[in-house]
Amino acid sequence: MLTPDEERFLKGKAAKLRRLVLEAIYHAQSGHPGGSLSYVEILTVLYFHTLRFDPRHPADPGRDRFILSKGHACPALYAIFAELGIISPAELASLRRVGSRLQGHPDMTKLPGIEMSSGPLGLGLSAGLGMALAARLDKRDYRTYVVLGDGELQEGMVWEAAMAAAKFRAGNLTAIVDFNGVQLDGTTDEIMPLGDLAAKFGSFGWQVMETDGHDVNALAGVFAEAKKAVDKPVVIFARTIKGKGVSYMEGRYQWHGQVIDAEKYQLAIAELEAVKI
């Protein structure tokens, strides 16, 4: 359970991240607002509450690892890096520009703090499993967290990793699914129904949890619960709204990767600034 102060702090951070995300994508005139906004609370609770991670030492061998498998949502990750002081707030304006460390999809060779390059969907869980196995070999107690999109679960490689994580009893691996129900071309139900995901992961040998992905209290609770896992990997289905916080984007697949014009931008910022914590 979070204290009222912690809760207020996390909500405030989340609200600020949304503004930074919008600003960066608007300046770049390119990027993915929908999926960046949907997992803002997940990211906020992880980096400001759950992860063992000191931004002054982003390469500490004992740190928890975080992989953004749905790499297109990186504007939110860059925004939290700015909040953590890994990059300067001004650098966010360089998103997607030539020479920038803030690539359109995360590049671990350019930006400290990025644990694994990502972008092509379906790759991150495998890499996360590799990190989890390395922790065991090195007898370290760090945990590895991977955020995936729900549409991303249509990639077959995710299920290869799901099988393997159960086989290798990777209790130190936590997958978090940003379960917003919307992908590039439409809803996941229209494009490729995912079926009973909890039953699927459960039958693969995973411990399955569900939560409201916008409720910082609930998220902190499931993350704490997931840390108790010993020999089963954990998947958390975090129910979210794509484009959360910007009324005209919410739940609309058209905002997966649409350019934001000046008028729409002002509208979005006005809405986000009106949020009461």
Place this chain on the structure above:
Amino acid sequence: MNINMDMDMGPVAGEKSLLNYRDWAALPRKSCREAYGAALRRLGEINDQVVVLEADVGNSTKSVLFSEAFPDRYFNVGIAENNMLGVAAGLAACGKIPFANTFAVFATMRAGDPLRSLIAYTGLNVKVAASYAGLSDSYDGATHQSVEDLAIARALPNLTVLVPADAHQTVQAVMAAAAYRGPVFIRLSRAVLPVIYKEEAGFPIGRGRVLRRGADVTLIACGYMVYKALQAAEMLAADYSIKAGVIDMSTIKPLDTALLREAAEETGRIVTIEEHSIHGGLGSAVAEYLIQHHPVPMRLLGLPDVFGESGDYEALLTHFRLDAPGITKAVADFCR
């Protein structure tokens, strides 16, 4: 075949690494995959950061030899090559030196995306052991043979591409790859091949080796084709009085361009020989350099834009004119 040395050629630096290959019949024959598995195991003893991944072909690639000694550092992920390369990337990101094993055809084409995006793009320290390459899995046919892998591996930035010529060089390539920091693609043969290199000849990554000096033409080969090129060079001397040099270009990338220029200047003609499509492999790499910096007449020997097929390995090589007589004839026609 027993042909006298061409005395006016002088000694060749790379030749010191060779056994007395001219006594063809007496050359030992060794399994490259057995040598690979043994090398992996030895590596495991020397370096506790080495981990091995396998996609259910461990008894074929011989990675199983590592698993017997180091079960805790061996991960068989099942028939899932994509996941294997992804897991390898994660292990490498945490300081491990993963050797990921599968057939060359699957390493590059099934698992092409993780190979590119998680290993080459990231520059992570993953070694991809691409077994059963070329036509060496001869009886299984085109689906399991790999005549496109060099084209793909070579096109990926950051990826170093090695092709050992025999069992001894396979061991040396494994050791060199482990000592090298960065992603390496090692093209391995399934076959039992004549051993032409001495055991401890080393594997100088990024450097080709002149095994025989020529005057009229240089044969540039990799893998098993190095042996075939040496044989062809002897036949060319005996039957056509053509003095053919031989270079083992065991690193396809980065390519030893200084040596290429030297060979082009010295002999004025280049023939490349590879157990691979002539589109995109060793021949293409050599041509890309020479056409821009030192153009000389060239011939590319390999598979001419076709898939392989089932059959006896040597019969298949003969079918594609990649045996010594086939190479000899192609080179003789070219030099005429």
